[in-house]
Amino acid sequence: MSQDLSQPPTSELTSQRGHHKGGLLNQNVVGGACLIGLAVAAFLALGDISSGTLRSLGAGGMPRGTAFLIGLIGVGMVVVGIFRGGEAIPRVSLRGPAIIMLALIVFAFTIRPTAIGPVTTPGFGIVAAGPLAVLIAGFAERERDWLDLSILAAALTAFCILLFGYLLNLPMPAFPVSWLDYFPGWTQRQVMLVVSGGLLIVALGLFLIRLQRKGDV
Amino acid sequence: MDLIENLGLGFSVALSLQNLGLCLLGCMVGTLIGVLPGVGPIATIAMLLPITFGLDPTGALIMLAGIYYGAQYGGSTTAILVNIPGEATAVITTLDGHAMARRGRAGIALGIAAIGSFFAGTVATLIIAALGRPLTELAMLFRPADYFSLMVMGLVLAVVLAGGSVIRAVAMVLAGVLLSCVGTDIQTGEARMTLGWLTIADGIDFSVLAMGIFGIAEILRNLEVTEVRDVARERIGRLLPGREELSQSAKPILRGTALGAILGLLPGNGAVLGPFASYALEKRMAKDPSRFGQGAIEGVAGPEAANNAGAQTSFIPMLTLGIPPNAVMALMVGAMTIFGIVPGPQVITQHPQLFWGMIASMWLGNLMLLLINLPLVGLWVRLLKVPYRLMYPTILVFCSVGIYSINSQITDVLFIGFFGYVGYLLVKVGFEPAPLLLGFVLGALMEENLRRALVLSRGDPLVFISSPISAVLLLISVVMLGLALLPSVRRERDEVFAEAD
Incomplete structure (x- = not known):
């Protein structure tokens, strides 16, 4: 649930003597490889930015030092993972994340x-x-349940327009600019109210349909 | 007296109509989301950061703090009624709280949890107010080298006291520090690790990172879990405990408050350890320990008080030293930075209205939670029936709209997706995202102090050992890290945290 620091997904690296459950591609090997990859990527991305001297640390000093330590831990984890094994990597699902990413991209x-x-x-x-x-x-x-999702879609969108656009006045396009032409003389905020009102009516209508359906069953 | 004068200033700020409203709003939203299983306080605060950006810093932090302790409170409600901890610190409440609910005493459990929390919150607020000034005065003596070492110690303690693999957590802290280096270097103006990409020339946005690795990643993880909810069917019953129940709980509440307040001061997860320590203590002190787990009221009163006391005192390192002890406080520090307030000991002198206003609002918030939430418990029970399949699209859209509203950048929306996926994969290979956020928040300050310390010492790295304050802080860090890695200590530490799981 909460991502507090309290819930350890694994035990300490080296406490798994005799547990070769993960095969060679266990959490230690893969995790360590990721860290090495991150360190190498950082060194490459830093290019020729100067690390400076101790007396006057350059822009590259701190990131290079950090990347070096990350790489070191990565190597250690890979070594431990190869010789002592580690926890198996749980199944990584494709469907859920891919669809959530798609939703964000479309948004x-x-x-x-x-x-x-x-x-x-x-x-x-x-x-x-x-x-x-x-x-x-x-x-x-x-x-x-498409009906439930549609009710949520309409009501939530109306809520977001009212909260972010109308109340908090944050810069965000609530509706296509061309819609302003249909309301000559209206301000953007007034149209926001109309649009969110319309959405709420849609949500209410769908909700009534849902109630009726439940009544039929 | 100084303390009373300061608290007076605090109350004059917190009692303004706007701040009172924001505190109430924060508490309500926090409770609402804390009640919902599957959305933790960190994700909530990350998700709601954008709405506070339009406010003044004091109001924003008051609201964020309200969300935090409101979520703690809501988590207990869920723990008692549904047997699912709404968030990590409520785990222990499920044991006896839910057992009480099964026996038709849900109302009493909720009532005593609220009263215990309120008492603990009041005491903790006073502790913060009393410790605030001396601690900041102490911190004022710190020079750059000492401050750097203090941050190192804070991070080490956060990692060691938090459970889970120490080495992996250190790696995550370092990764966070590395990420904080992305973007234009403040001193030389060179673009670091941006690959010439203008979008990240100003660095990685704090809210984007937090919302991604907590908000979105949490959705991705929760989608894999089929949820089972076991809402107590029995009536909630009367809420106010009787005289006998009160006298039974008085001492556990006192002991819980003391334990929680002390443990909450520690970095890492002091606030989480408090309830466990309190439960263990009450069980040991009870005449008939077998009642525990069967609905013993002491098993609710003590841990709930400890929980709330710890949640409040964990503000102390953040407010006085600028060192966030856990991920929630890292979010607060991030929010402060966004408002242009450099967290650290100078906050108390430069922004006294913010410092004392926030402290006063904590007490008011606790009072509000007590007065508002008990009568509204029926509403929260209804909320428990909202299925996750409707919750996650809501969180998703709220995050997208929120992050877009900050900079009007569609790349930010894509970035929360990217960081969300990264956060999801990190957990799969055994890394926790919370230390990463701590490292990210402290990275810039650490680098600045490191550079400054070296300039002042004319390039002599021994400055970190020759300054007595810095030497002691570093020594503590090394000893703690060494101890945590010793096989024997590690085994015991694992046991403690396994119990906490």
Whole structure:
């Protein structure tokens, strides 16, 4: 649940003498390899930035020192992992994360127009990006109830427009700019109210349908 | 008296209509999310950071603090009613709290938890107020070398006292420090590790990292778990404990408060250890220990008091020294930095209204939790019925909208996805993300003090040993680290934390 420091996923590296459960690709070997990779990447990314001298530490000093220590721990973990084994790596699921990432990407590219090479994505604002993200994210679970998700999508989007756009006045596109043409003389904030009101009505309507369905069953 | 004067200033700040409202809002939102199983306080605060950015720093921190102890409180409600700890510090409450609920005494369990928490919160607030000034005055004597060593010690203690692999946690702290180096170097203006990419020229955004490795990664992990909820069907019953129940709980509450307050001061997970220590103590002191686990009221009163006392006193290292002892405090430090407040001993003199206002608001927040939450318990029970399949899209959209609203950068939205996936994979290979955040938050300050110390000593690295304060701090770090890695101590440490699991 909470990611406090308290919940150790594994025990200490070396306390697993005799437990070769993970095979060669155990947490120690893979984890250590990741650390080595991170250290090497840092050294490469630092390029020729000067580490300076002790008297006047350059921009590269601290990151290089840190990367060196990370690499050292990585090597140690790999060695321990090869000779003493380690915990097996739990199954990494593909479906859930992939769908959540997709939902985030769709959100990012529908909230405002963005040029990717020759193509410019449509900028719909939260009014479309929010529901799209909710509905796509819904696929991450094996079972889903479209009606419930749609109610959530509409109500949550209205809530976000009201909270972030209207109340907190944060700069964010709530709806496509072209919609302002339909409301000549209206300010953006007034249209926000109309849009979120519309969404709430949709949510309410869907909720009534849900109630009725439950009544039928 | 100085203390009363300062608290007076604090209350005058905290009692302003706006701050009172924000405190209430924070407590309510915190309880709401703390009640929901599957969303911890760290993810909550990370998720809600953007909404506080429009406020003034004092109001924002008051609200964030409210979210934190509100979540602690909500976690206990879930622990008692559903047998799932809403968050880590409520684990122990599930034992006797839920047993009480099964016997139709859920209301009494909730009531005594609230009263115990309130008492502990009051005492802890006074402790913070009393320790605040002396500790900062002590810290004012620190020179750059000492401050660097203090941060090293803080990180070492956080790692050693937190359970889990020490070496892996050290690696994560270092990775956090490394990430904090990305971007333009403040002293030379050189772009470090940006690969010429302008998006990260200003460094990696704190809220993006926190929201990714806590908010999004938590969703990815929870999607793999099929949840089972066992909401107590019995009626909640009367909430206010009777005289006998109160007298039974009085001493456990006192002892729990003392234990929790002391353990909460320690970096790492003092706040988590408190309830366990208190439970063990009460069980040992009881005339009939077999009642524990069967719904002993002492097993709820003591740990709940310890839990809340620890949660409050863990603010002390953060507020007075600028050293976050755990991930929640790292988020607070990050929020302060975003508001342009450099965390450290100077906060108390440069922003007294923030420092004392926050302390006063903690007591007010505890009072609000006591007064508001007990009557609203029916509402929280209903919330428990919200299934996770509706919660995670909500968190996802809230995170996306929130992070976008900070800088209007779509890359930020993509970045929380990236860091979320990284956080998910890290846990798979056995790394905890919390130390990474600690390292990230302290990285810039550490580098600055390291460089300054070396300039002052004309390049002599022995300055860290020749300064007595620094030498002592480093010695403690080395001894603690060495001890934690000794096989015999390690075994015992593993046992302590295994019990805590």
